[in-house]
Amino acid sequence: MSVLKWSAAEVARKVIDNKELFILDVRNTDAFEDWKIDGHKFEYLNIPYFELLDGVEEILPKIPTDKDVLVVCAKEGSSMMVAEMLSDAGRTVAYLEGGMKTWSEYLEPIKVGDLTGGGELYQFVRLGKGCLSYMVISEGEAAIIDAVRFTDVFTNFAKEKNVQIKHIFDTHLHADHISGGRHIAAQTGATYYLPPKDAEEVVFDYTPLVDGNVVQIGASKIDVGALYSPGHTIGSTSFVVDNKYLLTGDILFIDSIGRPDLAGLAEDWVGDLRETLYKRYRELSDDLVVLPAHFMIIDELNEDGTVAKRLGELFAENHGLNIEDDETFRSIVTDNLPPQPNAYQEIRQVNMGKITPAIEEQTEMEIGPNRCAVR
Amino acid sequence: MNSNLQLDAKGLSCPMPIVKTKKAMDTLATGEILEVQVTDKGALADIPAWANAGGHTILDKSEDAGVITFFIQKA
Missing domain, CATH: 3.40.250.10 (Rhodanese-like domain)
Incomplete structure (x- = not known):
C-alpha cells in the first residue's frame, strides 16, 4: 500500500x-x-x-x-x-x-492559564525528554524559565506573541539537558539569571538569582519571585508567578521528587531537600499550582497536555512529600537511585560554558529520559 | 587479526551498515571471519546486537579516529 x-x-x-x-x-x-x-x-x-x-x-x-x-x-x-x-x-x-x-527535540507550547491584567503563562512540553520550559507573557514583555537549547522555538514564539524577552532564568544548573538560557539572552539582550551557588564554575557572565528577587513583567507588573529551595542542587531556586503558580524546577514533580545526587553531593544535600519539601513549601499556599521542570511518566500529563497540579493535592498524594521519618527519607533519596541521565557530567560542563560540543553531539548527549527524579 | 573478507561501510548510515554486513556474512562459511569498518555511531550497539541475534561472535572491536572496526566470526 x-x-x-x-x-x-x-x-x-x-x-x-x-x-x-x-x-x-x-x-x-x-x-x-x-x-x-x-x-x-x-x-x-x-x-x-x-x-x-x-x-x-x-x-x-x-x-x-x-x-x-x-x-x-x-x-x-x-x-x-x-x-x-x-x-x-x-x-x-x-x-x-x-x-x-x-x-527528543520536539517542543509543544501549551497555555497553562491567564495571569492578572491579560497576561498568559505557557508551558513548553518536550514530550520526548520530559523537559518543561515556561514563558510568562504580559503586555509586550516576557520572561522565560528553564529554556531548553532550541532557542528558535522561544524567540519565534515571542515574535508571534509580539513580546520582548526581558528576563531568562534557570532554576538550577541542569544535568539532563542543555540550557538555551544564555544563548537566548545573547540574542535578545535579555538578562540571564542563575543561582550563584550552582554557578561557581561557570565561565560566562550571568546575573545572580537569589532568594527574594522579584522581577515584574509588563505594565500590569506580574510578579516573578524567587524562592531559594535547595536540594536537587545547592542553588535550586523556585519561582512564584502572579501569586498563582509555583515553578518548582527539579525539586518537586507531580508524582515524584528531585534527586540530590546529580552534582555528586547527595549526602550533603539530602537535608536541604528535606527542608525545602517539608518546611519551605509547607509555608506556601495550598492553592498554588505546581509547575515542575520535568515529567517522568505520561500519567503526569493532564487532559490538555499540561503538567500542573495544586500544591495541596501534591501534599496529599505525592509519595515523596509523605515520608514521616527523616532516616527513611534519607535512605529513599540516597540509596538505590536510578541510573543518572545520559552524559550528565558532560551536560553540566556544557551548561557551565566549559565545553561547546557541535549540535550533533549535543543531540547525542541528550538522548534518553531525563531521570531527574527519585520515586 | 586476519579476516576472510573486508567490508567498508564507512560513511553509511543506519540501516545500511547492517544490511551490507548481513549480505557480506551470507557469502561466508561457518567459522570464517568478516572485518567490517563503520562510522555510524548507531552501528556500535547494533552490530553486536545483530551478531548476537544470529549467534555470530564478535572477536574484536576497536575504534580509531571515528572509524569502528569489528571482526565477526560466522556461526
Whole structure:
C-alpha cells in the first residue's frame, strides 16, 4: 500500500489528544526498554530492524489493520526501510520523520492559564525528554524559565506573541539537558539569571538569582519571585508567578521528587531537600499550582497536555512529600537511585560554558529520559 | 587479526551498515571471519546486537579516529 511520513508534531498531537496508536519500534531492545514514545493509549511492538532484513511476513499478524501504525527508529533510516517493506506487504503505515532524535527535540507550547491584567503563562512540553520550559507573557514583555537549547522555538514564539524577552532564568544548573538560557539572552539582550551557588564554575557572565528577587513583567507588573529551595542542587531556586503558580524546577514533580545526587553531593544535600519539601513549601499556599521542570511518566500529563497540579493535592498524594521519618527519607533519596541521565557530567560542563560540543553531539548527549527524579 | 573478507561501510548510515554486513556474512562459511569498518555511531550497539541475534561472535572491536572496526566470526 503506501508509506506515510509523520512529523514529531503530529505524534505529539496523538499523545496530547489521547489517541490510539500502534508503534512498531525497530530499535535495539535495550534502547526501547530504556526510552520510548509514551502515550496513554499507545500499543507497542519492539523488533529490531536487523531481525527484519529477510522480510516482515512473520510480524504481519502482530500488526493491526484497524488503527494507525507508526514505525520508529533512532534516526529514521531503518524505520523507512521497514515501513517500505510493510507497504510492499500490503499495509499502510507511517514512519517518524527524524526518528527518536527528532522526537527528543520536539517542543509543544501549551497555555497553562491567564495571569492578572491579560497576561498568559505557557508551558513548553518536550514530550520526548520530559523537559518543561515556561514563558510568562504580559503586555509586550516576557520572561522565560528553564529554556531548553532550541532557542528558535522561544524567540519565534515571542515574535508571534509580539513580546520582548526581558528576563531568562534557570532554576538550577541542569544535568539532563542543555540550557538555551544564555544563548537566548545573547540574542535578545535579555538578562540571564542563575543561582550563584550552582554557578561557581561557570565561565560566562550571568546575573545572580537569589532568594527574594522579584522581577515584574509588563505594565500590569506580574510578579516573578524567587524562592531559594535547595536540594536537587545547592542553588535550586523556585519561582512564584502572579501569586498563582509555583515553578518548582527539579525539586518537586507531580508524582515524584528531585534527586540530590546529580552534582555528586547527595549526602550533603539530602537535608536541604528535606527542608525545602517539608518546611519551605509547607509555608506556601495550598492553592498554588505546581509547575515542575520535568515529567517522568505520561500519567503526569493532564487532559490538555499540561503538567500542573495544586500544591495541596501534591501534599496529599505525592509519595515523596509523605515520608514521616527523616532516616527513611534519607535512605529513599540516597540509596538505590536510578541510573543518572545520559552524559550528565558532560551536560553540566556544557551548561557551565566549559565545553561547546557541535549540535550533533549535543543531540547525542541528550538522548534518553531525563531521570531527574527519585520515586 | 586476519579476516576472510573486508567490508567498508564507512560513511553509511543506519540501516545500511547492517544490511551490507548481513549480505557480506551470507557469502561466508561457518567459522570464517568478516572485518567490517563503520562510522555510524548507531552501528556500535547494533552490530553486536545483530551478531548476537544470529549467534555470530564478535572477536574484536576497536575504534580509531571515528572509524569502528569489528571482526565477526560466522556461526
